[in-house]
Amino acid sequence: MNKKTLRDIILVAVIVVTAASALAVINSSSRPGTEFEILVGGELFGTYRLDRDAVITVGDLCVAEVKGGEVFMRSSTCANQTCVHHRPISSAGDPIVCLPNSVTVRIKGGSETDYVV
Amino acid sequence: MKKTEKIAFTGIFTALAFALSYIEYLIPFDAIGVPGVKLGLANLAVMAALYLFGFFSAAAVSLVRILLSWLIFGNFTAFAYSLIGGVLSLAAMYLLKKIDLFGEIGVSVSGAVAHNAGQLAAAWLLTSTPGVWYYLPVLAIAAAVTGTLNGLLLKIALPRVKKIIN
Amino acid sequence: MRKFLSICLCMAMVLPVYSCTNPEKRYSASYTDVFDTVVDFTAYCSTESEFRTVSESVHAELVRLHRLFDIYNEYPGVPNAAYINRAAGGTAVETEPELTELIKTGKSFFAETGGRLNFALGSLLSVWHFYRAEGTRVPAFEELSESAKHTDPDKVIVDGNTVAFSDPLIKLDFGAFAKGYAAAAAAETAKKLGISDFALNLGGNVVVSGTKNGEKWNIGVQDPEGGILTTLHVSGVSVVTSGDYQRYYEVDGVRYHHIIDSETLYPCGFYRSVTVVCADNSVADALSTALFCLDIESGRELARKYSAEALWILPSGETVRTGGFADYE
Structure with missing residues (x-):
């Protein structure tokens, strides 16, 4: 193998490694608008991604589910079940709130928005 | 090689580039899911022209081929993207060949990466969507792969083509 | 001894004023136990303990109201x-100032809004509730x-600290501007x-003061169909939205929301x-409710009267703004 070919291999390797690591960094930090928070009694219970289907059990209060880029309340121990009837949310508009259990599920707005009226 | 010979061969290679790009169009690569990933077969002809006949010949092959594609298939946005990609690709390949440190594979890969970067830049300028740059890493890896393949092919074919021409 | 203690007390009362004088870090707190909604409070303070003191006082005030x-x-x-x-129907009862x-504010709103905003609508509203x-x-x-026969504000008689109902079936309901007053x-x-x-965001009633490190606060206006329609960059004002998607129920596919027109006795359908x-904030709250059941021209006039700016979102998705509203966007 001559010098030129060796340099070729190094060049390709550098490109691939750089691109792969950039890809890893991008995938590990998701963009705003694709994350949501669950709060219990005003305290942050957890932050989750909208692009990963999941079922989240919030203590013994209620169960939230992420499916197809939306999050909704699958079940709750509350009496009025308003939170369960709420339509699935996928944007930083109204949150899903379970007042009796004091649980709030809300999409994080772009790093810009403070509150939504 | 006489000038007229060069011009004649340039014409042939242009037609070759056009034919290669059409063949590539027939092979569906969309399954990858990322826009802009392609084999870049036409680049083989451009590179061969670069190595055999020099910069101006390669430039002619590349630009005339892109123009032809537009005239015949009529897609302006595709033309704009191809043009920017083609120009950057040519510049990168010429530079890398000139410094004479890399082989055909290196030249081919740099051409492919430059081509994809150029297309992303075109998309960014024309649609004002900064989000397009998220695709750069994926396209860079794809360019590395297809560029290596094309480079290998060129490496093998070049000596034989030289013999035929001379 | 007394003098010494009273001096100490005075100093202790002055101390809280000096907290949070170096606004630096951003802290947030949420409450879900008041006004049947979520309250979010965000402030810039130098330490977490200072923030806790302030937010607890804010919370206590909200609980009181x-x-x-x-x-x-x-x-x-x-x-x-x-x-x-319960008690003012039979006799005058004493209450807090x-x-x-x-x-009295309610009576003034009633007069200024041509009857659209009625604090004595409780009898009608409780049916819908x-x-x-x-x-x-x-x-x-x-x-x-x-x-609806028992909703005349003139039948609520205020005398000093007492209130009496000359109509025993009349009921107070401050829902239209209570959150505003509290905010x-x-x-x-x-x-x-x-x-x-x-x-501070009291379930859609927002009050913003100052800035976040020099930048104005970003308050998103909800798009009734989902997402954010526009973002307001504000400081030192109140922003309140009344929408048909906030509290409602559906029967046979028709939505019945919580803002009732005192004329038709049904929820208003002019705007989303x-x-x-x-x-x-109490003016903003009252206006957002009053404008919800008024035509645009009357709404513009009312907004002008109170030096307020407004944005209407129509069922078609079309938007209408008062002259100065865009300055906030």
Whole structure:
């Protein structure tokens, strides 16, 4: 193998490694608008991604589910079940709130928005 | 090689580039899911022209081929993207060949990466969507792969083509 | 000894003013136990303990007002709205000055809005509240018009600290501007404790003060179909939105929301939402409710009267703004 070919291999390797690591960094930090928070009694219970289907059990209060880029309340121990009837949310508009259990599920707005009226 | 010979061969290679790009169009690569990933077969002809006949010949092959594609298939946005990609690709390949440190594979890969970067830049300028740059890493890896393949092919074919021409 | 103690007390009272004088880090707190909604409070303070002190005071003030304006529950020792509703029919009852002030404000709103904003609409609103909670039926017109006979604000008589109903079936309901009043009061509490850079969201009633490190606060206006329609960059104002998607129930595919037109006795259908920006939160709250059931021209005039700006979102998705609203966007 001559010098030129060796340099070729190094060049390709550098490109691939750089691109792969950039890809890893991008995938590990998701963009705003694709994350949501669950709060219990005003305290942050957890932050989750909208692009990963999941079922989240919030203590013994209620169960939230992420499916197809939306999050909704699958079940709750509350009496009025308003939170369960709420339509699935996928944007930083109204949150899903379970007042009796004091649980709030809300999409994080772009790093810009403070509150939504 | 006489000038007229060069011009004649340039014409042939242009037609070759056009034919290669059409063949590539027939092979569906969309399954990858990322826009802009392609084999870049036409680049083989451009590179061969670069190595055999020099910069101006390669430039002619590349630009005339892109123009032809537009005239015949009529897609302006595709033309704009191809043009920017083609120009950057040519510049990168010429530079890398000139410094004479890399082989055909290196030249081919740099051409492919430059081509994809150029297309992303075109998309960014024309649609004002900064989000397009998220695709750069994926396209860079794809360019590395297809560029290596094309480079290998060129490496093998070049000596034989030289013999035929001379 | 007394002098010494009183001097100490004075100094202790002055101390809180000096907290949060170096606004630096951003802290947030949420409460879900007042006004049947979520309250978010964000402030810039130098330490977490300072923030906790302030947010607890804000919360305490909100709890106090929540109890005072509550028309469904009575609390021992608190002559609140529920108490007045129960007892003022037979005789004049004594209550807190804040409530008599609120009633007077209500009478003023009633006059200024041509009757659209009525703090004495409780009789009609409680019918709708009952059916909304039950969730499967729509009240009959007879029931609504019967209740509407007992909604004349002139029958609520205020004398000093006492309130009397000359119509025993009349009921107070401050829902149209109670949250606004509470948000404004809570903001005052925060300011009195020395913080000037904060934002409070009382279930859609927003008060912003100061800035976040030099930048104005970003308040998103909800698009009734989902997402954010526009973002307002504001400081030192109140933003309130009334929408048909906030509290409602559906029967046979028709939505019945919580803003009732005192003329038709049914929920108003002119707009999907109305957003009002103005200096005082109770005014913004009252206006957003009043404008919801008014035509645009009358709404513009009313907004002008109170130096407020408004944004209407029509069912078609079309938007209408008052002249100065775009300055906030």
